Amino acid sequence: MLGRIFNNIIRKKQARPLENLMADQKTPRASWLADGKEKEILPGAFRQSVRIRHVDAGSCNACEWECTALTNPVYDIQRFGVDFVASPRHADILLVTGPVSAAMANALKKTWTATPGPKIVIACGDCARDGGIYKGSYAVTDGADKIVPVDAFIPGCPPKPSVIASNIVQIVKALSKIK
Amino acid sequence: MAENEIYRDVTSEEFPAECSRLFAGGNGRLRLMFGADLRETGEGFCVYAVFSRPQEDRFEILRLKNIGEKGGALEFHSITPKVPAAHWYERQIADMLGIVPLGHPDLHPLVLHGLYPKGVYPLRRDISPAEIKRQLDLSKEDLSPFMEVKGEGIYEIPVGPVHAGIIEPGHFRFSAVGETIYYLDPRLFYTHKGVEKHFEQLGFVNGVKLAERISGVSSFSHSTAYCMALERMAGTTLPVRASAIRTLLLEMERLYNHIGDIGNMCAGTGFAVGYARGASLKEKIMALNEQLTGSRYLRGVNIPGGVAVDALRDPAGMLQEIEGITEEYKSFIEFLTDSVSHVERLENAGALARDIALSLGATGVAARASGINDDLRTAHPHLYYNQLIFETHTRMKGDVFARMMLRADEVGCTIAIIRSILHKAKGKRLEGNIASENWEAPHGAQALGYVEGPRGSVFYFVKSGADGAPLRVKPRAASFCNWPLMPFAVHGNIVPDFPLINKSFNLSYSGSDA
Numbered sequence: 001m002l003g004r005i006f007n008n009i010i011r012k013k014q015a016r017p018l019e020n021l022m023a024d025q026k027t028p029r030a031s032w033l034a035d036g037k038e039k040e041i042l043p044g045a046f047r048q049s050v051r052i053r054h055v056d057a058g059s060c061n062a063c064e065w066e067c068t069a070l071t072n073p074v075y076d077i078q079r080f081g082v083d084f085v086a087s088p089r090h091a092d093i094l095l096v097t098g099p100v101s102a103a104m105a106n107a108l109k110k111t112w113t114a115t116p117g118p119k120i121v122i123a124c125g126d127c128a129r130d131g132g133i134y135k136g137s138y139a140v141t142d143g144a145d146k147i148v149p150v151d152a153f154i155p156g157c158p159p160k161p162s163v164i165a166s167n168i169v170q171i172v173k174a175l176s177k178i179k
Numbered sequence: 180m181a182e183n184e185i186y187r188d189v190t191s192e193e194f195p196a197e198c199s200r201l202f203a204g205g206n207g208r209l210r211l212m213f214g215a216d217l218r219e220t221g222e223g224f225c226v227y228a229v230f231s232r233p234q235e236d237r238f239e240i241l242r243l244k245n246i247g248e249k250g251g252a253l254e255f256h257s258i259t260p261k262v263p264a265a266h267w268y269e270r271q272i273a274d275m276l277g278i279v280p281l282g283h284p285d286l287h288p289l290v291l292h293g294l295y296p297k298g299v300y301p302l303r304r305d306i307s308p309a310e311i312k313r314q315l316d317l318s319k320e321d322l323s324p325f326m327e328v329k330g331e332g333i334y335e336i337p338v339g340p341v342h343a344g345i346i347e348p349g350h351f352r353f354s355a356v357g358e359t360i361y362y363l364d365p366r367l368f369y370t371h372k373g374v375e376k377h378f379e380q381l382g383f384v385n386g387v388k389l390a391e392r393i394s395g396v397s398s399f400s401h402s403t404a405y406c407m408a409l410e411r412m413a414g415t416t417l418p419v420r421a422s423a424i425r426t427l428l429l430e431m432e433r434l435y436n437h438i439g440d441i442g443n444m445c446a447g448t449g450f451a452v453g454y455a456r457g458a459s460l461k462e463k464i465m466a467l468n469e470q471l472t473g474s475r476y477l478r479g480v481n482i483p484g485g486v487a488v489d490a491l492r493d494p495a496g497m498l499q500e501i502e503g504i505t506e507e508y509k510s511f512i513e514f515l516t517d518s519v520s521h522v523e524r525l526e527n528a529g530a531l532a533r534d535i536a537l538s539l540g541a542t543g544v545a546a547r548a549s550g551i552n553d554d555l556r557t558a559h560p561h562l563y564y565n566q567l568i569f570e571t572h573t574r575m576k577g578d579v580f581a582r583m584m585l586r587a588d589e590v591g592c593t594i595a596i597i598r599s600i601l602h603k604a605k606g607k608r609l610e611g612n613i614a615s616e617n618w619e620a621p622h623g624a625q626a627l628g629y630v631e632g633p634r635g636s637v638f639y640f641v642k643s644g645a646d647g648a649p650l651r652v653k654p655r656a657a658s659f660c661n662w663p664l665m666p667f668a669v670h671g672n673i674v675p676d677f678p679l680i681n682k683s684f685n686l687s688y689s690g691s692d693a
Contacts, residue, residue, distance in 0.1 A: 054345045058370040060689045062395030062476050067345045069465075072458035086343035101692075103292045103369045104348055105317040107340050133388050136380060138301055138311035139373035147317075158395070160475065 045118045046092060046176040049081035052168070053091035053115060057108045057147075058101030058140060062158040063125045067095065069161040077165050088114040093168070096148070099127040099140040105147050112148040120175055123150045124164060126157040133157075151175060181411040183559070184627055186240045191255055194226075194243050199261035201230035201239055205537030208553065210238065210629070211638045212268035213653040214276040216304045219644065220623070223248050224278055226255055227640070228265070229627065233552070236559050238627060246278055257283040264540025267663055275302040275375070290368045290692070293321040301376050308376060326364040328354035333361060336674065340369045347688035351677075358673040363666045367692055374693040378652035383409055383620045383643070384483060386652060390639075391478045394656050394690030396439075399432045399477040400632030401639075401654065401690075407561065408628025408639040409483040413621045419563075420611045421485035426563035427600045428477050428490060429630060430593045435464040436633035437586040437593070438508060440685045441515070444583055447679030448524040456511050460504065467500050485614025494604040501601070505594055512587050525580035529680030531668045532577060539667075542660045543635020545684055548585045549577035555631035562630075569596055579683040620647040632657055634685060656690030 126132035131142035223245035247253035257280035269280040270289035277300040340348035390405035442457015554571040572588040574581040625642040635657030644650040
């Protein structure tokens with residue numbers, strides 16, 4: 001038993017290679033970054049390793065399961081130096097999901113304030129971009145950028161784990177101007 | 180309106196007694212309760228309560244109409260003292276419509292947090308979403324007090340709404356003595372998105388997309404229950420192939436949820452290998468979903484009148500995939516039950532007593548693991564279920580282990596159902612259209628839709644106006660019934676077991692908050 005576990009750990013038998021993940025990425029680069037963000041950021045602020053604090057701001061929970069799937073043995077996002085952390089104090093990236101329900105607006109703002117700079121805010125999923133299907137409802141604010149400054153978007157409802165993984169890697173590279 | 184729905188108007192005096200009779204101390208089931216603003220059809224403010232009995236495929240729908248007409252107060256006699264399962268429903272009615280349940284033992288806001296203005300009732304038809312939004316004060320904190328427990332050595336642990344893991348938001352206030360939880364006061368509805376009113380804005384057909392997005396991993400249950408309500412309202416007959424496809428995909432949803440949940444419970448005990456194996460297996464099923472329908476969450480499949488994707492294109496290929504998953508699942512379950520340290524943590528943790536589950540109206544795995552034999556697939560046969568032979572399961576103990584093993588039992592049953600449908604499709608016994616002719620909304624009609632989702636029963640009530648537009652759409656997720664059970668299940672357990680107990684119920688915040 002133990003032998004098999006170590007074998008799996010060493011060989012990463014199940015994990016899909018990065019090129020394979022990139023193949024699922026169909027979105028052209030221009031659509032990830034929010035307007036005017038290319039110029040602002042942070043040459044060299046982030047290298048290969050970033051820590052993410054995820055904030056559910058009223059999502060239906062599909063985006064959360066896809067983010068959770070990122071840490072399973074198939075996607076295993078930790079091997080790219082990316083990991084989820086428990087506190088905003090430890091985070092480089094805020095990953096916001098959901099259309100930002102009115103009751104979560106305050107909590108999202110506080111989480112953003114608690115994250116030390118330099119930081120990247122990514123709106124993950126169609127809801128977080130502009131409210132998605134919930135746009136126009138009385139209880140949502142129609143997108144994360146109404147509450148916190150958003151640097152980049154990941155499209156999809158929900159975006160597949162491979163799309164989230166490859167987008168995060170590319171967004172970090174683009175924003176900190178890593179070649 | 181379908182045959183098994185019996186609508187009856189009652190007077191405000193009769194209402195509590197009739198509800199109490201139908202509930203019969205927990206032997207009847209309160210399936211759904213909601214209010215409606217039907218002033219434009221001359222029925223005024225209404226309160227509906229839907230009951231059914233075990234072994235009887237019949238829904239008794241009681242209605243109080245014209246509440247507060249002729250200048251009377253907008254109130255009705257609360258049924259909660261007799262029917263405890265109604266307590267959240269009645270608070271919801273008070274919040275959303277301003278109809279007050281007189282004599283409710285614990286009446287304070289449930290859905291609407293402090294940032295919503297007083298005296299604004301979102302479900303009233305004469306206030307627009309934009310107007311409500313204009314009056315919100317997003318900077319306002321919710322300062323309503325929590326239940327306070329006093330005594331020597333009792334201290335409070337506040338958790339949330341932003342949690343440490345990748346999960347949904349909600350606030351939990353523990354009152355603990357040492358490590359032991361004495362009382363848990365959950366505050367939810369942080370993800371309230373105004374779904375019920377939004378259905379009225381979107382129209383019936385676009386509503387399918389919204390129903391799919393009420394609760395992520397129950398997308399297909401919600402869209403099926405919603406479409407079923409639309410079809411029953413219009414009297415549409417579902418082609419047999421469409422009904423088989425829906426049944427197949429409902430079971431696929433149950434399969435990935437149950438296996439995922441069994442795996443997630445390992446995260447609650449710190450059993451990393453078990454968690455990783457569960458997650459890999461779930462990933463395989465999600466990939467199979469995508470291969471079948473183009474969506475990992477089975478979205479975009481249901482349409483009113485049938486399905487848009489023929490998921491039975493290749494039954495032979497899918498049978499093979501299912502064989503592979505079954506083999507892997509069997510070895511996974513053996514591996515878990517062989518692990519003494521894991522099983523020991525599950526046994527006796529988070530026990531939910533049968534009488535509490537009955538009176539609070541528990542549904543799904545939570546109810547069946549506490550000895551309540553309630554499964555809509557056999558209680559109210561729908562779709563293709565009445566043409567299949569399968570057994571439903573119950574377990575008596577109501578602890579975390581019972582909920583895990585009940586899921587394991589049900590996975591076996593689910594795999595049998597999937598196989599049986601695939602074999603029929605392979606033998607060309609399910610040929611035909613996948614959708615009936617164009618579905619059109621009838622005028623002034625109403626109906627219920629329901630399915631047994633992975634977390635429990637999902638109900639929808641739909642009612643169209645004189646113009647065929649939605650007048651009232653009421654979704655009820657399984658978790659709405661099960662959240663109130665949590666304080667009882669965690670009482671007397673240690674704080675570190677809370678995540679484990681929570682995972683064993685696998686409740687949806689978004690579905691319940693709607």
